[in-house]
Amino acid sequence: MTVATGTRRELMVVAAGREIRDGEVVFVGMRLPLLGFGLAKATHAPHAVGLFENGVIRDRPAEDFIYTMGDPPNIAGAIACLGLLDVMSLLQQGRVDVGFIGGAEIDPLGNLNTTRAEADGRVVRLPGSGGGQDIASLARRTVLIMEHEPRRFRPHVSYVTSPGHWPGRRRGGPATLITTLGVFDLRGGRFRVESLHPGVGLDEVRAATGFPIEAEASPRTTKPPTPSELAYIRRADPQGFWTGGPS
Amino acid sequence: MTVATGTRRELMVVAAGREIRDGEVVFVGMRLPLLGFGLAKATHAPHAVGLFENGVIRDRPAEDFIYTMGDPPNIAGAIACLGLLDVMSLLQQGRVDVGFIGGAEIDPLGNLNTTRAEADGRVVRLPGSGGGQDIASLARRTVLIMEHEPRRFRPHVSYVTSPGHWPGRRRGGPATLITTLGVFDLRGGRFRVESLHPGVGLDEVRAATGFPIEAEASPRTTKPPTPSELAYIRRADPQGFWTGGPS
Amino acid sequence: MGDKRRLMREAIADLVHDGDSIALGLALESGIPFGAVHEIIRQGRRDLTLIGPISDMAFDQLIGAGSARRVIAAWVGNVAGGSGYGFRRGVEQGIPRALEVEDHSNFTVGLALKAAAMGLPFLPTLTGLGSDIVRDHPRIRPVDDPFGGPPLLAVGALTPDVTIVHAQRADPQGNAHLWGNLGLTVEGAYAAKRTIITCEEIVDEAVIRSDPNRTVIPGFLVDAVVEAPGGALPSSCQGYWRRDFEPFLSYHRQSRTVEGFQAWLQEWVLGVPSLTAALAKLGPDRLSRLRVEERRLAAAANFAP
């Protein structure tokens, strides 16, 4: 793919940013969603507020590149530095409109597993929930970010770390899934293609997904980044630390 | 009573100070206990720490006279200014060794009423618990401070604002009662004269107490303030705002 | 997040309605937003539910003025004087109108606000066992320890319609810096549906962002920020105003009778159009005695990345 339309990860950043509406309170997280938040702030959502689970509240991106949410540039110029329980309490109150979560495995209901997986018969211990379970349980809606690989898309995840759509849910649930291949609408417990990234075909997606998915005969193409969106991303991630890789 | 031995309220301050042991964590409160805390710090308990329910933690008295615990001199030079729930949490943890409470009415079990009293058939609404119920419930021991008047010492208080000794108690309870007439030992739910203030007789005390009290035939006399104790009190309360009145 | 600066009159008119529950005076004896309290009285609000830990004079004034129907608090009176006569007349005689009281301790009213601030229906506690306060209490019930320990009490969540806080400074978006004793201020702001900040100074956002740990109330929880220097007088505001002791005593004396209260109300609230006018009425000498001129600054804290 040419520089003009960006790498797939750049596409994912743009798609993530588009999930944020102006004025919303966003549980941000790191990597692609962090870039998406900054992009949204710089474009269509200037009044969005970002919460980080370490207690940091920001209404604009850090002035320097950060590797973790605790890095000093994420503190300097923050609106507030509170405690973890303060931001989790805001989440539990229902004051957080949208939260971003990633996972190692996903199933059709948007359940995510980040705790333990099986690979060729062996159990692989994954790092764990972090704040994933909390965002999945308590945000008004969630946006999921995944590498689109067959081993990650399973009819049933072996362990539900971050619950998706289930009968007992009281609030929220997965709204959108953004992968390396496309954007999917998960509202109401369905799993529908919303758009495919440029150059990605429906067959490729079905082959990379271990369960049936709904799609129109010829799905829309994910709107590529505008030049100014690309310019923003490349300023924010100059080394391509997060957005480099497969184009 | 002469200046040499001090007013009764000065005696009460000294008695309150003597209830504080070195190194203890003290839930202070205002008026006489505040002076008692300062006196203890200045004499036998240099390492005591004082908590105030507004969230202030001090290890020495305020440098100027304060009318309320929120007055600016009580903040300046404090160790910490936390929230009310932070100090209440320390209290609930059992980290507070001793707390001071006053009341409008008391009964033989050390139950205190600061909510509503009956006077000549009419209900009189009192200000309420403040932190009294919490200190009474949660401190490792409590020291009660009262005006010693018949209408205040009742076989049964009409309303238990701050619980005294009762079967369900899990911790602490009233240890000592300091009144305008003497000092009383309330441990274990008994009500015993420990000492009477200089010039006070047992008959006077019995007449001022609406229920039977235990006492030795000739109770000890409350140890009067030393000159240096008196000097401290008169520096701390130069106008006699709290320690003036009936000598 | 948008500019939330408002005049006191507008903020009270738009955000405080008849019948609302209002939490204020949450820092106990300091930082009581008397400027907002008196504007509420001037605008003739009715049927308010007043929420706080202890209330030093402010609730007594609202009750005496007939603005309140209900009080949810641990202590209502006048810390310097003791009893609050307006509160007593309301409870004992229904003057100027019947007053309901939901009694609490400082801890239980704090836990009620904290439960709401955490988005929970209740928080457990050990305080109050054996007290008459918790008997037949509408917001306090027994709860079992699911881990087999002895039973506790559950304090139900309390969500004020409005919380009013007096802060030292805030930016136009409502991000507020507070220091000194905080009491239940933070819990009250998180718990409320709407929050009004009155403050000594509205400052540039750069001042607030220079110390994010001092921002105990983030602006996205705030609906209006009102620049109201002296808005906590006669209570103190650390670093800005000393406590003005005399008005607490004179109010205590005057309010002993209904007539005395009405005279006080006319002279200090209804007869003055605004906080500014009330402060002017104190006169420059009084104000300069109360204003903190000395500076004892917090030690430097470096936030450079």
Next chain:
Amino acid sequence: MGDKRRLMREAIADLVHDGDSIALGLALESGIPFGAVHEIIRQGRRDLTLIGPISDMAFDQLIGAGSARRVIAAWVGNVAGGSGYGFRRGVEQGIPRALEVEDHSNFTVGLALKAAAMGLPFLPTLTGLGSDIVRDHPRIRPVDDPFGGPPLLAVGALTPDVTIVHAQRADPQGNAHLWGNLGLTVEGAYAAKRTIITCEEIVDEAVIRSDPNRTVIPGFLVDAVVEAPGGALPSSCQGYWRRDFEPFLSYHRQSRTVEGFQAWLQEWVLGVPSLTAALAKLGPDRLSRLRVEERRLAAAANFAP
């Protein structure tokens, strides 16, 4: 309150015992007390239970060194690299020894510490409903809402034997000033039986008293205060040290194999006598690149009475 200043070696020797539960890294990726962590390894502690929200490399090192028997955490790994190989070997293969894991989310481990900090047996929450983490969990059970709402989960109290915190500064009595993101630092210090503060600077008590709102851990909760500048490296310490990114990546590479881990352990922990020696090993250029020289000071806050 007495002078609590100790050397790192003394503080760890006296206050951290085999079999203890230890909470550390409570501010998540910043302020991780690596100096204390490596001293614990040098002193050969065993059978430790490690408590924290996410752990960025520190738990992985303690596990790889054989110091830990159990982990109570929400996430264990290497934030820059992903998986923690020491953690994986412990869980998957029992290398160097079997490792038990009590899985949590950041919120539930925080509530477990907060319950202990509040002196409660549990705190209720809505998080985790529908998750496999809470199924058959030793510390999480259903609890009814006594006010009739839908059922919640109760998170049982977690009381660490020791909590270790890296602060910017503290006075000799252990009154500690912290700024930047706090994570679960305050809850961990309140919850613990013993607390060790390592800090960039031990300062005169007047510095601490100049800003009591910055004292998030009062000294009477602290057992030892250790002056350990750079004691959080390679993690950051706001206003003092930047994050040293390279060691996280090189440790991630080296620890992929047991041999690589042992080489790292020998070079950076067992082979160096102290934190001071480890910092010297980094060299002056590296240290000066990491040290924050710029000053962006918090806006003045006046505490004058």
